[in-house]
Amino acid sequence: MTMQPLIQAELVNKIYHPKRPDAFHALHDVSLTITAQSVVALKGPSGSGKTSLLSLLGGMARPTSGRVVVAGREISRLPERFLTGVRRKTFGFVFQQLQLIRNLPVLDNVLLPLYPLDLGPGEMRLRGMALLEQFGLNDKASRRIEQLSGGEQQRVAIARALINDPQVLIADEPTAHLDNRLAEEFLEILQTLNEQGRTIIIATHDPVVFNHNFVQTVVNMHDGKITGTTSR
Amino acid sequence: MMYCRMFLGTILLLLSVTTGIFFWADRQVATQAQSLTSARREMVRQLQLTDLAIWTEARYSRHPSQADLFTPFQEFPGALEHFPAGSLLAPPSFNLNTQLKVALRAGGKS
Amino acid sequence: MKRHLKILEHALSSLRRRTGKSLAIIVVYAFTIAVLASVLFLTHALRTEANLLLTAAPDLIVQRQIAGRHELVPYQYAETIRQLPGVANVQPRLWGYYYDALTKANYTLMGVDQGLPAEWPLIEGRMPEDIAECAVGAGVAAVRGLRLDDDLALIDSSNIGRIFTVTGIFQPESSLLANDLVVMTTEELRDFFGFADGQATDLAVRIYNPREIDVIARKIKRELPETRPITRSEIVRTYDAVFNWRSGMLLTVFASALVAFCILAWDKATGLSAEERREIGILKAIGWDTADILLLKFWEGVAVALTAFLLGLVGALVHVFLLGAPLLSAVIKGWSVIFPDFELTPYLDLYQVCILAFLTITPYVVSTVIPSWKAAVTDPDSVMRM
Numbered sequence: 099m100t101m102q103p104l105i106q107a108e109l110v111n112k113i114y115h116p117k118r119p120d121a122f123h124a125l126h127d128v129s130l131t132i133t134a135q136s137v138v139a140l141k142g143p144s145g146s147g148k149t150s151l152l153s154l155l156g157g158m159a160r161p162t163s164g165r166v167v168v169a170g171r172e173i174s175r176l177p178e179r180f181l182t183g184v185r186r187k188t189f190g191f192v193f194q195q196l197q198l199i200r201n202l203p204v205l206d207n208v209l210l211p212l213y214p215l216d217l218g219p220g221e222m223r224l225r226g227m228a229l230l231e232q233f234g235l236n237d238k239a240s241r242r243i244e245q246l247s248g249g250e251q252q253r254v255a256i257a258r259a260l261i262n263d264p265q266v267l268i269a270d271e272p273t274a275h276l277d278n279r280l281a282e283e284f285l286e287i288l289q290t291l292n293e294q295g296r297t298i299i300i301a302t303h304d305p306v307v308f309n310h311n312f313v314q315t316v317v318n319m320h321d322g323k324i325t326g327t328t329s330r
Numbered sequence: 331m332m333y334c335r336m337f338l339g340t341i342l343l344l345l346s347v348t349t350g351i352f353f354w355a356d357r358q359v360a361t362q363a364q365s366l367t368s369a370r371r372e373m374v375r376q377l378q379l380t381d382l383a384i385w386t387e388a389r390y391s392r393h394p395s396q397a398d399l400f401t402p403f404q405e406f407p408g409a410l411e412h413f414p415a416g417s418l419l420a421p422p423s424f425n426l427n428t429q430l431k432v433a434l435r436a437g438g439k440s
Numbered sequence: 441m442k443r444h445l446k447i448l449e450h451a452l453s454s455l456r457r458r459t460g461k462s463l464a465i466i467v468v469y470a471f472t473i474a475v476l477a478s479v480l481f482l483t484h485a486l487r488t489e490a491n492l493l494l495t496a497a498p499d500l501i502v503q504r505q506i507a508g509r510h511e512l513v514p515y516q517y518a519e520t521i522r523q524l525p526g527v528a529n530v531q532p533r534l535w536g537y538y539y540d541a542l543t544k545a546n547y548t549l550m551g552v553d554q555g556l557p558a559e560w561p562l563i564e565g566r567m568p569e570d571i572a573e574c575a576v577g578a579g580v581a582a583v584r585g586l587r588l589d590d591d592l593a594l595i596d597s598s599n600i601g602r603i604f605t606v607t608g609i610f611q612p613e614s615s616l617l618a619n620d621l622v623v624m625t626t627e628e629l630r631d632f633f634g635f636a637d638g639q640a641t642d643l644a645v646r647i648y649n650p651r652e653i654d655v656i657a658r659k660i661k662r663e664l665p666e667t668r669p670i671t672r673s674e675i676v677r678t679y680d681a682v683f684n685w686r687s688g689m690l691l692t693v694f695a696s697a698l699v700a701f702c703i704l705a706w707d708k709a710t711g712l713s714a715e716e717r718r719e720i721g722i723l724k725a726i727g728w729d730t731a732d733i734l735l736l737k738f739w740e741g742v743a744v745a746l747t748a749f750l751l752g753l754v755g756a757l758v759h760v761f762l763l764g765a766p767l768l769s770a771v772i773k774g775w776s777v778i779f780p781d782f783e784l785t786p787y788l789d790l791y792q793v794c795i796l797a798f799l800t801i802t803p804y805v806v807s808t809v810i811p812s813w814k815a816a817v818t819d820p821d822s823v824m825r826m
Contacts, residue, residue, distance in 0.1 A: 158725065159821035179729055186727035197722045200715075201457045211727040213446045219331050222446075258726065333452035334445055337743060344750035351757045355786035362785050366613055369561045371496035373617060376560075377552065378533055378644040380497050381675055382490055383577065383619040385776045 104134040110164030124150040126322045137298040139308040142319035148301035156268045157185040190259030192269040198243045205239040208257045229257040249280045266297040273304045451739035466748045473752025481760045483687035488787040490679040498644035501670045512639040526652045532640030543583045545777040551629030565608035571628045575608035579619035579778035597634040615780035706807040724820040733816035741808030745801040761786040
């Protein structure tokens with residue numbers, strides 16, 4: 099069965115600080131299609147452009163040239179307000195350093211993406227607690243982030259990424275600071291999410307990830323270009 | 331929404347205290363107007379007073395008719411003095427040890 | 441509305457996470473506002489009190505000047521002024537200064553005619569009716585240790601001591617008007633100072649239509665070139681000017697404190713700490729847009745500024761009207777050898793309070809929001825690289 103393309107990048111280029119002497123050409127004419135419910139790993143060494151491509155695919159940055167289309171709608175030229183809306187509804191992000199807010203309780207961290215929306219506090223709380231229960235963290239809802247272990251913090255980061263029920267989960271080097279056991283645990287969670295129907299995109303240079311059997315497509319990157327694609 | 335409630339509660343409390351003080355002030359003014367202010371104004375009218383007894387050493391603020399239009403060390407003629415009877419420091423309060431009491435002798439001479 | 445409340449909640453939670461800094465700013469800001477507000481309230485109350493009391497004063501005082509110096513005015517001048525259209529009444533006033541070397545105080549000796557009520561609500565005892573009688577102000581009584589029926593000895597213009605029996609003492613409530621007064625009969629005063637017959641210190645003029653005061657003053661000046669008419673509004677303006685000058689002096693000093701505070705707030709906001717920048721970046725990355733971030737900073741600013749303003753306002757109201765402004769009254773009221781002890785009536789101007797609110801809350805909010813703009817428009821992509 100041919101799956102519909104969910105995200106398409108067409109000849110995208112990304113140059114950082116174009117008018118400055120330290121201008122950096124991160125992506126060169128990259129084209130990529132990601133289908134719905136697929137699991138894609140962007141593989142490559144540091145500086146290969148994985149994070150830049152993730153940013154563009156997830157609507158976090160705009161390409162210098164080229165197009166990014168999400169669910170049939172071009173997002174690369176959308177005004178910021180609409181782009182934020184698309185990003186909020188479609189994507190959930192798990193950052194490399196997790197980027198949780200210190201000194202804030204677990205539940206509040208998870209609910210942060212919902213604050214700008216017109217939802218009542220009661221409804222927000224219900225959603226948040228349901229997710230925390232799913233990840234076995236409901237008894238830690240009022241603890242501060244610093245009081246949790248590394249693995250627990252990672253689950254909080256995933257819960258925050260899922261609070262808006264996004265179609266796509268994007269993870270940037272998620273296993274970079276994890277030991278093998280925690281890395282395996284993390285990948286199992288991603289697998290479960292994929293089985294629930296979500297699309298997963300991971301940027302990584304960790305073989306534990308791109309060799310995992312649930313990863314369907316591995317995209318090789320080097321120096322801002324896609325050098326090859328392997329599909330299982 | 332715990333912090334919201336605490337903050338709004340604090341603001342409401344402060345606003346209530348402020349409003350309470352405003353109402354109290356209003357009542358004080360009304361009470362004063364009824365009794366004291368009208369008696370004082372009557373006194374002003376009867377005695378033909380023209381100013382307040384605040385700075386009795388100052389030439390122009392106890393009785394402006396006594397004020398010269400020019401005076402040494404003034405900035406320019408007609409300028410008001412900056413320090414009617416000094417400004418920041420009061421003189422040491424005097425303690426009269428000597429009191430003058432006069433007794434009339436017979437014949438009406440003191 | 442829900443969105444605002446939730447963002448306010450997060451703003452308050454951010455402030456809570458920086459408790460020490462937030463509290464320090466609120467306390468310092470509240471203190472600055474309390475001082476500024478105290479000066480404004482005190483000055484306004486004093487000015488209003490002065491204005492209200494003096495609305496019953498004569499519309500015009502006419503004095504005579506020879507070679508630029510004050511001179512006694514003949515009674516005929518009163519006749520001339522009475523003839524002018526618009527003049528209701530002209531009353532010669534007989535009064536003078538008396539310097540008491542014993543107490544180093546100035547008294548105002550005033551002559552009153554018969555026909556005044558013998559007893560007044562504001563006098564303990566009665567007004568003088570006969571020679572060798574006087575009524576004194578509370579300040580004079582205090583400084584000379586006088587009670588009713590005591591004797592007051594004063595030295596007249598011939599250097600002879602004269603004894604006056606104190607028949608009345610003005611109540612402390614009238615101190616603002618009568619603190620330094622020694623009231624006696626006109627005949628007694630004329631004899632005491634050696635005024636010639638038919639001469640008065642000045643003339644008190646009342647006018648039918650208050651709007652004609654300046655016109656009539658000019659007519660008096662034209663008819664009697666040696667005279668100097670002084671209007672009531674000029675006298676009231678004098679008090680306004682003195683109080684304004686005194687409060688202006690204080691406000692200038694403290695306004696510089698307020699400006700310094702705003703600069704500090706601006707500096708604090710522009711130098712967003714790495715932690716604050718990181719937090720803004722995370723919020724942008726997880727779905728907050730620029731408007732949400734600016735709203736967050738706006739509510740942070742409002743929370744601090746509004747709390748500080750209300751605390752400062754309450755502090756000022758309590759300090760001025762309930763405690764009598766002990767910290768400022770010496771500077772605003774000034775001093776005198778005999779100084780009236782008076783309680784301030786709490787006249788409040790709501791307009792002044794609103795202006796104060798605007799001038800204290802707005803700069804702080806602006807100095808919080810504007811410097812955050814740069815961080816707020818950061819590409820969320822930068823978070824990926826943190």
